[in-house]
Amino acid sequence: MYLLLFHIQNITILFWQLLRRTFSKPFYWRDLLFEMDSLGFASLPITILTGIFLGLVLTLQAAIGVHKIGAVSLVPRAITISLIREIGPVVGSLMIAGRVGSGITSQIGSMKVTYQLDAMRVLGTDPLRKLILPKFLAITIMLPLLIILLCFSGLVSAYFLASVNLNIGAVFFWNEVLRGIKFLDLINNITKSLVFGGIIGLFGNYFGLEVEGGTEGVGRATTTSVIVIFISILAADFILTKIFYEILK
């Protein structure tokens, strides 16, 4: 319990330090772009694949549920709402966290145990500015974009399955999708992925910086980091869903 408070305090301090560095010079634009590429664009395949399979599964589920009562026409809207409000951001963030969160922790962690972070400080550069902040910002910015892409690819795959299996036409399907998307759902979607991206960036970096005990330590920290990120994403999802539910009411 004491340890938990200790970590929460440290993470808050790290967050504050990053925030202060975001709005002061020098700001490493090039490193930010580099990280957006390597953490963001490089996650495209995993994002699109996740989206496709989510779309397929959701369509099947909806079809099973709706077939009995003969309300096949509700399928597109049901898929759209669950994909955009809930399933897309959560499952997508978990998938991307598995890649990006573990990547950040293991990179920063191994730089720490081989004294590269110290070497950087000795050479006059602040590793929080040059390494940590760009990673944090990059995944926070890129995750919402990735999730929107994921939702879109999910809808495309859902459309294909629905048109083959349920005989739903293209015009009807996409019309229903557009009518299903509420402005607030989009805000919901983007807010969630922003927060989840922040969680991945902050915790991934934090556990990397905390590594102790050589290469083994890096392995252990990476596992811890991914687990903590997963649970935090689910917890944050609960809180955010609750907030949006209250707003909608």
Added chain:
Amino acid sequence: MSRQIIIEMRDVWFSYREREVLKGVNLRLYEGENLVILGGSGSGKSTILRLLLGLEKCSRGRIYIFGKDVTDLNEDGWFEVRRKIGMVFQEGALFDYMSVRENVGFRLYEEGYKEENIDRIVREKLRIVGLESVIDAMPGDLSGGMKRRVAIARALVGEPGVIFYDEPTTGLDPITARTIVRHINMLKEQYRVASIIVTHELEYAFSLADRLMMLKDGKFIFEGSVEDFKRSRDPYIVKFLGREEMV
């Protein structure tokens, strides 16, 4: 002989959590000398260098670098002090995602030098350690000895008056290790760079040292020349010497 003191530690104490690592360390480094710090594993040798670089803060005592009291400096203050110090970490600590050129020139890139100036300075420093040919290699492709030499080249950028070496020869074969020793001695003779060298390898300690200090249980138990050290009757030093000969 009144040589100038460039670094001084006065009664410095330091602990990791509850563990007392240093218990009243006194140290002086004079200009242009090689000072070797000997000590067993975990005796706190690296910690002394980390304190002198502001990577850790001591709990008691004062530290002076180039005549300035640096004990209570913040990170920005330390950035200023570290400009005049070179550091070669254990294993080199090269940035493994950057090329040798970017490693050695790191400070210059950060300070916004022009590409052609960076290239000139990087080549000049690599030439000193005999490695100009690997300028475009990645650290992962280099041998252990080459990594240390690149790390030395990186430490030389900025023309430091003093360089710290943490276990510069550990884990290297004898031939490579002697090359490193030669480079360190050459820097002293040709460029008048002072050095603190931390090691537990006696052979290299003896060929490097103008002065030797021995750390044990958080204190220095010996300070003097190589000859005095070899003649010492201190039981721990006798054991240290004897154990090394058997290896």
